[in-house]
Amino acid sequence: MSQYLLVTIGPVQSYIAQSRKTIDLFNSSKIIGDILKKIVEEIKPYLKYREDIEGIEILLPSMNIEEYCQEDNSIPNYFIVELSEDNSVFRDIENTVKKIYEKVLYDFKKEIERKFNGTIRDNELQEHISDIFDIYSVKVESDNYKKAYDELYEKLEMFKNIRIFNHYFGIGEAGKKCTICGQRNSIFNKNSNNTTKRVLSEKEHLCCSCYIKRIYDNKESNFPSTASIAVMGWEGKNDENNLKNFKNEIKKILGDTELYEACYYYKDVVLNEAKKKDKVKKCEKIFADYDEKLFSKYKPTKYYALVKCDIDDLGKWMSGKYFKTNNFLEEQKKLSKKIIEFGKSIEKQFADRKLGRTIYTGGDDFLLFVTLEELFSAIKLLDDGMERINNELKNYNKKLTISKSITIAHYTTPLQNVINITSAALEQVKTRFKERESSKDVSKNGIVITFITRSNTYRTTMFKNTTKINADIFEFVINEFKKNNIAKSFITQLKMNFKGFDAVMEYGEMLNIKQIFESEARRLLARKSEDESNVADILLELLNQGTIELGTNSYRLDYTNVFNFLHIASNISRELLKGE
Ligand SMILES: [Zn+2]
Structure with missing residues (x-):
């Protein structure tokens, strides 16, 4: 008989979503991965050694144990392994996993205490940290891996259904709540210690769970802000030295500021900040000096x-x-x-x-x-x-x-x-x-x-x-807006024509309305677009996909989806055009 073990932690989605800065988000994913890697490292002695590959392999995700545990290797939030054929291991494995997990959490706690020199209520720290995840481990014994695999997941579902009700939501914990999750009490604020002074903003009051994300891995270069993602495409089209020199000059003028460096490229944002320091003129001059080198063709x-x-x-x-x-x-x-x-x-x-x-x-x-x-x-x-x-x-x-x-x-x-x-x-x-x-x-x-x-x-x-509508075709529509082949007024006019129409209708009426929609779209587009039939076909296809049969002879047409498709394409085209 072979013995298998499935381990997973959750809830992943809500944990990841509790992020205010990109560093919180990146670290959320890293923390989950690191916990699983530590568990795998610790249960290594209990896993089956395979002579043929001279090592231990993880069955799912399919990789050897060294690769799995590699730092920064992105892994799913579960693993399946085969245990060594030792009955005492199999008997105790769930307990073993639980103990290992508790040790990992204990290390977390120590890490926080080390970085936090002030006084902190031990039970609060303990509660917040053990509240982060539920860990599930299930085991199955079978001669048939396929059977074992199915059974592991059946068992897991059963456990999850029981455990989900036990999740702790900080109920009964009186006091000021964390500004990110809103569930647990806030413990850390900017003035708590030297680290918090650096990593927290004035308005942030965080619980332990949310605070760990901020300090877990804090090599700043690893975590671009949302602004630096936004400007990344534009930066790539400009000369590196020009960018560097420009940023240095702005930095010199602004001095100590909470603005992200990526925001230095946004004139309105910089001038707003400069106003507080009475340095508007100086900043304006830098933008003027760099206009030709950086901004005249295309703005971020x-x-x-x-x-x-x-x-x-x-x-x-x-x-x-x-x-x-x-x-x-x-x-x-x-x-x-x-x-x-x-x-x-x-x-x-x-x-x-x-x-x-x-x-x-x-x-x-x-x-x-x-x-x-x-x-x-x-x-x-x-x-x-x-x-x-x-x-x-x-x-x-x-x-x-x-x-x-x-x-x-x-x-x-x-x-x-x-x-x-x-x-x-x-x-x-x-x-x-x-x-x-x-x-x-x-x-x-x-x-x-x-x-x-x-x-x-x-x-x-x-x-x-589908072949008729997909990301390429959406991009084509964006380009039609960019080239001004679709007039800005097109959406408003098309919308107006369908204002009084019911969303729910009979079959014959539904066909009739689609025909009206098609001819209206063609008529309005013909004024401008050389490729009018193409765009009209796309919109009609979208309307066809959005036709829902509600019952016998009762249909709903999703116009809003079509109008939003156009609005979004137009918005993106406008952003990409910025002076292009
Ligand atoms: Zn929190």
């Missing part, structure tokens, strides 16, 4: 994109639903390896081509910061990567696809909102295009794009990735 945008993507139905894939062969373990490992390679190649491309910054790429889903300039190159990378896996692994009954949620946000929009909206929209698009049981080979393959403006208005559009 204040918007960036957060992209979250998720391989569709990966759970079903991993459980062998679409494998053609019977060698379950081998197929599962092959697939897992391909997905790991995919993540690594995304990471490399992001670094080499300065597309933005990856937050995590090691799991079943990726989270990425992308510059507006390179947004569509990044999306193309994701689609190409999927295509590559499909070409390399032909032994399947289905094609792998990836759903994406793209949020374009102003650099000042609270990061927590951006993360939450991106995750929620991804769930929504996946539900919207969920595979119907009857049609086996249709995947979700959805894209949802949300644009959050400076004044906090949200617009969302979504579509299913």
Whole structure:
């Protein structure tokens, strides 16, 4: 009999979302990975040693133990291993994992105490730290790995259902709440000690859980701010020396300031800061001096994109639903390896081509910061990567696809909102295009794009990735706006024509309205666009995708989705045009 162990920690999403600065977000992902790596390192003596590879391997994600534990290697929030054939190990393994986990938390606590010299109530620290995650470990004994795998997940689901109700939410804890999570009491503020003076702002009062993220890994160069993501694309198009000299000059004038360096490129922001110090004239002069070298052609945008993507139905894939062969373990490992390679190649491309910054790429889903300039190159990378896996692994009954949620946000929009909206929209698009049981080979393959403006208005559009409508086609529409082939008034006029129309209608009426929509779109576009039929076809396709059958002879047309599609394309084109 072989013995298997599955370990996972959670909740990941809500933990990651409790981030105010990008450093909190990057460290959230790092902390989760590091905890799992430490657990793997500590249970190493209990794992099966394989003579053939002269080492220990992790079954899922498929890699050897050294690779898994490598610093900065992005990994998913679970692992499956085979235990050494020793019954006493198997009997005690859940307890062993629990003890190891407690030791890891204890190290965290020590680390905080070391960095924090003031007095701190021990039980509060203890509670906040053990409140961060739940750890789950389940074990199964079987001669058949496929059977064991299914059973591990069945058991895990059972445990999760029980444990979820026990989660501690700081109920009964009286006092001022943390300004990030709002759940636990605040313990640290700017004046707590020398470290907090450096890493916290005046308004921040943090609990231990949120504070750990701020101090965990604080090599500043590792954590670009949202502003520096926004300007990254523009920086890439300018001479490095010019950029450096410009920043130095602004720095000299502004002196001690809380402004991020990336914001030095924003004239209005700098002048606003300079006003407080009575140095407006001096700053204006620097901008004038560098106008030709840096700003005259094209100004940096204040918007960036957060992209979250998720391989569709990966759970079903991993459980062998679409494998053609019977060698379950081998197929599962092959697939897992391909997905790991995919993540690594995304990471490399992001670094080499300065597309933005990856937050995590090691799991079943990726989270990425992308510059507006390179947004569509990044999306193309994701689609190409999927295509590559499909070409390399032909032994399947289905094609792998990836759903994406793209949020374009102003650099000042609270990061927590951006993360939450991106995750929620991804769930929504996946539900919207969920595979119907009857049609086996249709995947979700959805894209949802949300644009959050400076004044906090949200617009969302979504579509299913097909040959008729996809990211390339969305980019084409953006370019039509850029080239002024679609008039700005087009959206307003089209909207006005459909103002009085009901959203719910009968079949005949639905067909009629689509015809009116099509001819109106063509008529309005013909005034300007040379490619009028193309754009009209795209909009009609979007309307077709947004036609929902509510019941017998009852339909709903989603106009808003079409209008938002146009609004967002127009907004992006405007940002990319900034003086181009
Ligand atoms: Zn907190």
